[in-house]
Amino acid sequence: MNFKSIRVRVTAAILMCAVVGVVLFEAFWLPRLNSMLTETQTSELQKGVTILSEGLLPYLVSNQIGAVYETLQNVEAQYPEWVQVSLSRPDGGQLYPLEPLSELQGDYLFTESMAISLRGEDLAVLSVVADFGPQLQYFQNEQIRIFFIGMIIVALILFANIYLVDRLITRRILMVTEAADELADGNYDAVLPSGPDEVGLLAKSFCLMRDRIRDQTAKLDAARVRAELALEARSRFLATMSHEIRTPLNGIIPVAELLRHSKLEPSQFEKVDIIVKSGKALSAIVNDILDVSMLAGGKLTIQKVEFSPNELVAEALEVVRSTAEHKGLKIVNAFNAPADIRLHGDNSRIRQVLINLLGNAIKFTESGTITLKGFAKPKPNGHIPLHFEVIDTGIGIPDDAVSRIFERFEQVDGSIERRFGGTGLGLSIVKDLMDAMEGSVSVTSRIGQGSTFTLDLELEAITTPPVPKAESGIEPLSYSDHRTALIVDDNGINRTVGSAILTKLGYKAELAENGVVGVSKAQDKKFDVMLMDMHMPEMDGLIATQKIRETDGPNAQTKIIALTASVQAEDIEKCRTAGMDDFLSKPINIKNLTIMLSD
Numbered sequence: 247m248n249f250k251s252i253r254v255r256v257t258a259a260i261l262m263c264a265v266v267g268v269v270l271f272e273a274f275w276l277p278r279l280n281s282m283l284t285e286t287q288t289s290e291l292q293k294g295v296t297i298l299s300e301g302l303l304p305y306l307v308s309n310q311i312g313a314v315y316e317t318l319q320n321v322e323a324q325y326p327e328w329v330q331v332s333l334s335r336p337d338g339g340q341l342y343p344l345e346p347l348s349e350l351q352g353d354y355l356f357t358e359s360m361a362i363s364l365r366g367e368d369l370a371v372l373s374v375v376a377d378f379g380p381q382l383q384y385f386q387n388e389q390i391r392i393f394f395i396g397m398i399i400v401a402l403i404l405f406a407n408i409y410l411v412d413r414l415i416t417r418r419i420l421m422v423t424e425a426a427d428e429l430a431d432g433n434y435d436a437v438l439p440s441g442p443d444e445v446g447l448l449a450k451s452f453c454l455m456r457d458r459i460r461d462q463t464a465k466l467d468a469a470r471v472r473a474e475l476a477l478e479a480r481s482r483f484l485a486t487m488s489h490e491i492r493t494p495l496n497g498i499i500p501v502a503e504l505l506r507h508s509k510l511e512p513s514q515f516e517k518v519d520i521i522v523k524s525g526k527a528l529s530a531i532v533n534d535i536l537d538v539s540m541l542a543g544g545k546l547t548i549q550k551v552e553f554s555p556n557e558l559v560a561e562a563l564e565v566v567r568s569t570a571e572h573k574g575l576k577i578v579n580a581f582n583a584p585a586d587i588r589l590h591g592d593n594s595r596i597r598q599v600l601i602n603l604l605g606n607a608i609k610f611t612e613s614g615t616i617t618l619k620g621f622a623k624p625k626p627n628g629h630i631p632l633h634f635e636v637i638d639t640g641i642g643i644p645d646d647a648v649s650r651i652f653e654r655f656e657q658v659d660g661s662i663e664r665r666f667g668g669t670g671l672g673l674s675i676v677k678d679l680m681d682a683m684e685g686s687v688s689v690t691s692r693i694g695q696g697s698t699f700t701l702d703l704e705l706e707a708i709t710t711p712p713v714p715k716a717e718s719g720i721e722p723l724s725y726s727d728h729r730t731a732l733i734v735d736d737n738g739i740n741r742t743v744g745s746a747i748l749t750k751l752g753y754k755a756e757l758a759e760n761g762v763v764g765v766s767k768a769q770d771k772k773f774d775v776m777l778m779d780m781h782m783p784e785m786d787g788l789i790a791t792q793k794i795r796e797t798d799g800p801n802a803q804t805k806i807i808a809l810t811a812s813v814q815a816e817d818i819e820k821c822r823t824a825g826m827d828d829f830l831s832k833p834i835n836i837k838n839l840t841i842m843l844s845d
Contacts, residue, residue, distance in 0.1 A: 284382070314333065331375075355376070359371060414445070425437070425449075434456055492532065502518050525833065570608045578615055583621060592683060606673065615637075637697075729752065732755070732801075741757045761787060780812055780817065787821075791806055794825075806825065811832040
């Protein structure tokens with residue numbers, strides 16, 4: 247039984263009132279009725295004795311004792327509650343009855359005595375003993391019977407009220423409650439009570455609210471569908487844009503890097519260096535836009551690998567060093583951590599954060615120093631706090647702009663954007679990446695004196711010894727001249743660029759313009775490595791890789807490196823699921839390719 251129910255509460259209240267009525271009747275009203283009845287009977291007894299005394303006086307004056315006897319006998323017969331009537335002389339001698347009086351017992355015996363006098367002289371004393379017990383008992387029985395009849399009538403009325411309350415209020419409220427539950431489950435057609443009373447008005451208001459909720463839900467569903475379609479369209483657009491921009495960049499940056507390492511005159515080297523830096527800047531913008539897209543869509547995943555924080559800091563500084571030196575800035579590495587310390591985390595994302603902050607510091611610093619300091623100190627629980635500070639001597643940030651510099655497409659003001667350029671995405675990506683890695687980023691700054699960006703992370707420590715890595719570079723690898731590679735790509739420029747890079751690294755490259763040709767060549771000849779584009783006509787790189795892996799051909803175990811302009815997390819996962827061993831995004835990073843070929 248649910249005691250929170252209105253129905254149960256009303257029923258319990260009515261029954262409680264009935265019980266309280268019975269208790270009050272028994273405790274107060276019934277004794278009061280008995281007292282009133284006793285007083286009435288006593289008064290009647292007094293009146294009767296008075297009348298009898300007056301009737302006996304003539305007989306006593308005339309000494310008619312027989313008449314006295316006859317009168318008293320008639321009285322005893324007339325009043326059955328008078329259990330004993332006696333008449334005695336003033337000196338105590340008994341006149342009536344002739345036999346001795348018996349001793350009477352009872353709870354409701356009342357005695358009334360009265361002297362019969364004439365001119366002040368007592369002639370006799372009349373005594374009457376009345377037993378009111380039977381009358382009181384009869385009266386009480388009748389009262390109880392009447393009370394219970396009344397209680398039954400009241401109970402019937404009360405239960406009729408309960409029934410009416412249940413039908414008119416409780417059940418109808420329950421219908422509204424059930425309609426609310428149905429509404430929570432998405433059912434907008436539950437039956438509601440009607441009527442002009444308060445419950446009917448409540449149901450009418452609920453119905454109006456339900457209709458508004460249905461309309462709003464329909465609008466929200468339509469908006470959600472439109473948003474999902476827009477998000478999907480944006481994702482497709484960004485993926486297409488990434489692919490279309492990276493593909494021509496793959497014909498610019500790697501070729502320019504190859505030229506930069508050839509014998510050039512100083513003026514030629516400077517021009518080629520500009521091409522490389524501009525291409526990488528454009529590639530960085532594309533990466534920023536894709537990162538924002540993945541962060542907004544919740545598609546960015548944090549990878550955890552083993553890495554050295556000292557190496558990570560050195561790599562980040564090396565990336566930005568040439569840019570800083572070109573502006574005449576000094577780069578200082580003040581990071582302090584044990585040389586053998588190894589951590590478990592997403593080193594590529596941490597490196598990206600540091601490069602973004604360092605690049606931002608270099609952009610807004612005209613002269614002075616860029617310092618990267620911090621520490622990594624083990625804790626007893628096996629975790630290591632990783633702390634970084636990127637300090638510059640640049641233009642600084644106003645106090646009113648500090649709170650919004652981590653928002654997307656935000657810069658301090660329009661003049662900053664015109665003077666230094668940029669998309670306003672770098673710091674927002676830093677903030678989102680730190681949040682994704684459960685870290686924090688903050689900034690302190692003074693106008694004209696520089697800024698300090700602070701990063702804090704807590705990562706797991708690695709106790710196993712590190713695996714030594716092979717040295718990498720653009721010089722030919724120490725292999726024999728008989729190592730071969732297969733480049734499968736539908737873009738002729740990409741095939742030419744890939745062939746030039748592999749030739750520089752000491753490989754003899756063969757080319758295939760699509761997956762069908764690539765699978766055919768993989769069945770005919772053994773290769774030491776294959777570079778496989780992901781998106782191609784006739785047969786894409788995923789299917790081609792699966793076919794090569796599923797057969798018992800000479801390249802079933804050959805290392806296949808995905809080479810694609812699609813760089814989203816699901817693309818990488820698709821490549822690995824298809825059987826590819828590694829992933830290299832376009833434009834080709836020669837250093838990364840060298841590392842993969844050295845493994």
